[in-house]
Amino acid sequence: MRTNNWKHWGPYLSERAWATVREDYSASGDCWSYFSHDQARSRAYRWNEDGLAGICDRNQYLCLGIALWNGNDPILKERLFGLTGPEGNHGEDVKEYYYYLDSTPTHSYLKMLYKYPQAAFPYGQLVEENRSRGYDEGEYELLDTGVFDENRYFDVVVEYAKADENDILARVTVTNRGPEGARFHLLPTLWYRNTWSWGYEKGPLGDVDGQPRLYRQPGPNGTLALKAEHPVLGPYHFWAEDAREVLFTENDTNSALLFGTPNRTPYVKDAFHRFVINGELEATNPEEQGTKAAAHYFDFIPAGGTRVYRWRLSNLAHRQPFGRGFDKAFRQRIAETDEFYEAVQKKGLSRDELLVQRRALAGMLWTKQLYYYDVPQWLRGDPILPAPSWRKNGRNGDWDHLHNFDVISMPDKWEYPWYATWDTGFHCIPLSLVDADYAKRQLTLSTREWYMHPNGALPAYEWHFGDVNPPVHAWAVWRVYKIDARQSGVPDRPFLESLFHKLLLNFTWWVNRKDEDGNNVFQGGFLGLDNISVFDRSAGLPAGGRIDQSDGTAWMGFYCLMMMKIALELGEQDSVYHGISTNFSVYQDMATKFFEHFLRIATAMNEDRGGGASLWDEKDRFYYDLLHMPDGTLIPLKVRSMVGLIPLFAVETLEPRLMSSLPEFNRRTHWFLENRPRLASTISSIDAPGVGQRYLTSLLSRDKLESILRYLLDEEEFLSPYGIRSLSKAHKKHPYHVHIGDRTFEIQYEPAESLSGMYGGNSNWRGPVWFPINFLIIESLQRFHHYYGDSLKVECPTGSGIFMTLDEVAVELSRRLIQLFLRKGTGGRPFNGDARVLQEDPHWRDQILFHEYFHGDNGAGLGASHQTGWTGLVAKLLQQSGGE
Known part of the structure; x- marks a missing residue:
């Protein structure tokens, strides 16, 4: 039983919660226009919060982030700005400059940089210029506006260090890079995720009995202090050193502004914008309590000057929150972070290579997010927020088993603030270098019954969970298993075995759903490669045809070999470590079945499909998709693309030790080669040992490999x-x-x-x-x-x-x-x-x-x-x- 949880707090706050599928309750299903960036400062989120350089607890009960003001912007900078899909000439795109600089796996130390212009942020200019550009033009970026000319901006470096698992120290270092002094406002902001506005007595999850509160309390000299009380999270204390004042409001929608209906409370989400920028003193609660609070710093920073701001959030009531222990904790955590990466990073890399690798790993660790999506609840709607009528038969309507409430590795917390299962597989490879346990948990998560569809499909992404992505999960499981075993010295068989059995369900789904004619040629659809085809492969094809996909079929060959490899590993462990007779190892039987399936896929990929048409084009010596017309005509789509390279992936070598230790598998493979020569004739010579007496299983014979x-x-x-x-x-x-x-x-x-x-x-x-x-x-x-x-x-x-x-x-x-x-x-x-x-x-x-x-x-x-x-x-x- 875990008694300490240093991952309880981390960078789990999204960078964009507005304009997401989850927040869309429109009649049209247009999430881009239903909840805009302009509304986000005034409108409470239903599913999860967002913020700038923010952190939160694992359940996102309590959030901590920053808001900035340069004295010129029309709004506080409390979240990143970007274009929606329809606004950008190349789709949605964040228009800010920020960089993840450092993180440990437990987030005991975090560091990031945000570059904040001193002139008014050109919100309208970015929207209008990009909207006016065509697909054939480049994107109009923030640098192009001239707002950073003469270095008129602030470098805002945000650091967090944990003195203990629930004792978080924050330090923000602000440098004026410009030629003149400039005004600067900083508001470290503390707020609760809104669980009280949707018509549930104990919140949507039934876990919060009562409304949380933030309120002012006495603090040491020179320190503003407040207390945070939450029915589940418990009490926390917050101190801001040398802050000018502390502001309070509620994390509630300004309905009067947005919808012309009465507000639930006079103090609403956008109060700090109105107080700081417009001077509306009545916008904040004079009783100094609420569900959202901010300390307010105001400075004039000279050209080239630097200011340092400090605050602290802790479940302990410190008498001297900024005593000697504060800076000591920072020094200690930074030293530990350096020591950690010195142990992880390969010796012999140049200084620049070490920098790139550490920044890449920092980005992997920063890009975690609490992802909350209860599809049944979303389909029904809330007592206060009804769902539109189309939703029952609309997006994700057949995924009504899905309930996600987990910290997940995101592709990008602004542009893609939702998981994509095939992306996750790739994420877990670099993550396993620094946190193999987290990587294994991520891979396990998407196969759990509240993620995986009852039919075995893995969820794709929130826009369309039923879309089809390349089947890379087995590969990712195998690679993380091997990396972890090499690093720890102990193979994690329970992880490998558990995921293998779950992936059997997914493999069966693939075979039953995507092999239309039962001939081992697959019509996978989208397959993650967006616009790689001459047609939109997820949509209906011209004149009612269908595509036999070179990549879809090759991906399945790849999937077969990975499942075979895992089965052989488990079978060998049964024999070597568990004393199970090789004659009774079910994993040898499974490996044999995957080998047979692979042979049939290889045959389908390489044989003539009729009339001289094949996925393999003998004249060009390359693989192409094959278009089936309703009249039976077969048209090779001779596009030289990644589609024709993916057959490279379906390759595995078998060690001679493995073949000798698993005699049943060895016997069955040779039986296939001898008795099914047509199946064996289209692949590499599996019965011809190579270097080290290894055997090769591949979709490609040597001459086809050389041609590709x-x-x-x-x-x-x-x-x-x-x-x-x-x-x-x-x-x-x-x-x-x-x-x-x-x-x-x-x-x-x-x-x-x-x-x-x-x-x-x-x-x-x-x-x-x-x-x-x-x-x-x-x-x-x-x-x-x-x-x-x-x-x-x-x-x-x-x-x-x-x-x-x-x-x-x-x-x-x-x-x-x-x-x-x-x-x-x-x-x-x-x-x-x-x-x-x-x-x-x-x-x-x-x-x-x-x-x-x-x-x-x-x-x-x-x-x-x-x-x-x-x-x-x-x-x-x-x-x-x-x-x-």
């Missing part, structure tokens, strides 16, 4: 200076066209943002470099090398005359990806593109962002700017690299 690698490593096709492109550059000069009836569909190479609004237009798989797929390519090449060794060398780049082993190719691809973030000598970092300030200014150039994807030619960061989630994989690449 010629495309992969061609700089005029897939190989960019910064990794593998998602679409071949050859389509720049030669766009692909297909004519269906009286319509023509086209796809061309687009190395930057998307040139269409497909899937919201905020991501693009038609040319840019994406980390998750690159990472799987690298791992696949490593596995091929385990079998072929030095006997297989390929030209890299194609046509260069330089030949490399597949392991050397994997190292080269890793190097190119890592180079995205490293400074080039005295120059800049490729991910910063042509932004001169970001590349050259000493206060900007060493701040690292981990974008969603990267320009296919120059490496500029694109999409969500804080998608540390899967781009955080660079931390793992650095860990396994040899350094610069």
Whole structure:
């Protein structure tokens, strides 16, 4: 039983709760317009809170964040601003500059930086300029407005250190980077998540008996103090050193302002904006109590000057909250953080590589969020907030078992403040370097009965839980299991075994739902790759056809091999560690079944589908999707894209030790090879031992592997200076066209943002470099090398005359990806593109962002700017690299 919980408090506060699916109670289902950024300061959230540089307890009963004012803005800066999907010319996009600088796995120390302009924040200008731009134009960024010219901004560095698990110290260091002195207001804000406004006696979860309160109490000299009391969380104390005043209000909607209806209380959520900016003294509660409170600091900071502000939140009543122990605790936690990363990070990395890796891991740890979504309750609506009539048969209506209330790794807490299960699998790889326990819990979570659908489907994301993402969960489980075993020295069999059994349900769902003809060719739909196809693969296809997907089928081959690998591991442990006779190991039988399924998928991928049509194109020596028309016509969709590279992933090597220790599996595999030669003829020679007497299972024979690698490593096709492109550059000069009836569909190479609004237009798989797929390519090449060794060398780049082993190719691809973030000598970092300030200014150039994807030619960061989630994989690449 756990007695200490140092993770009780952490950065679990979202960075955007407005304009989310959960907060949408509109009649139209348009969440972007129903709850806007402009309303967020005045309107209470139903499902979860958001804030700037904020933290909260694990249940988000009590939140702590900051609000800022420069004396010029029309509102306080208490949350990050960005464009909605319809406002941005490339979809939703945060328009702020902030950086996660440090964190321990327990969040005993946290550090981040926010850059706050001194001029009025150009809210309207950003909206109007981006709205006026087309898909073929770049995004209009905050730097483009000139608001940071002459360095007229504040660097706001926020640090948290825990003196104990429920004793949180805060220190904010503000530096005026500008040439003149400037006014600065800071409001450290404490508030409760609203559980009382929805018509439930004990809150929506039935766990809060009574309304929490914040109220003023006496404090030591020079210190403003208040007390926080919550029916479940218990009492906490808050102190603000040398604050000017403390303000109180309620975390309740200003209904009079927004809807023209009476307010429940005269003191509402936006009171501090009105008090500080408009001078409305009556906006705050003179009785100094409420459910939202803020200390108020006001300073004039000279040019180049720095001010330090301190406050403390604790479940203990300290007599001297800012005594010597305060700074000592900070020094101790910072030293512990440095010591932790010194132990974690690989020796031999350069200073710049260490910086990039530590920032990537900090971003992974900061990007946690309490995610609360009770679908049955959301479908029904609340007593005070009824659901629209369409909802019962609308979005997520068939996911009425789903109840989420967990701290989850987010892709990006502003642009994607909701989990995506296939993203989570990638997140867990770098997370396992610093917190394998958390990574294992994340992977387990999505298979629990309150997440996984009764039919075995894993939830995709809140926009459409039933959408289909690539089946990477088994791979992530296996990789985290192996990383954890290597780090701890103890394999976690219960974790592996439990997840294996849950994934059997998901595998069965895939087989039954996505293999339309029962011939082992899959029509998966979306599969996470947004606009990679010439058609929208989630929508109805032209003239009623359907697509046999090269990637969908290859993903299932990959899934089969991962499940086989896990079953073999469990079967070997039964034999070696548990004394179970190999003749009675159920896991050998399961491994055999997955092997057979893999053979059938391989046959389906490589055999003629009729009329000379196949997923494998013998003339081009590449895999393509195959369009089935209603009249039986088969049309190969000859787009050279990531779709044709994914068959690389379905590869595993089997150690000779394993084959000898599991004789039943060994016997059955050889029976298939001897008695089902048609099935075996389309894959690698599994019965021919390679390096170390290993055996190879792969969708690709050696000659097909070499053919695909010629495309992969061609700089005029897939190989960019910064990794593998998602679409071949050859389509720049030669766009692909297909004519269906009286319509023509086209796809061309687009190395930057998307040139269409497909899937919201905020991501693009038609040319840019994406980390998750690159990472799987690298791992696949490593596995091929385990079998072929030095006997297989390929030209890299194609046509260069330089030949490399597949392991050397994997190292080269890793190097190119890592180079995205490293400074080039005295120059800049490729991910910063042509932004001169970001590349050259000493206060900007060493701040690292981990974008969603990267320009296919120059490496500029694109999409969500804080998608540390899967781009955080660079931390793992650095860990396994040899350094610069």
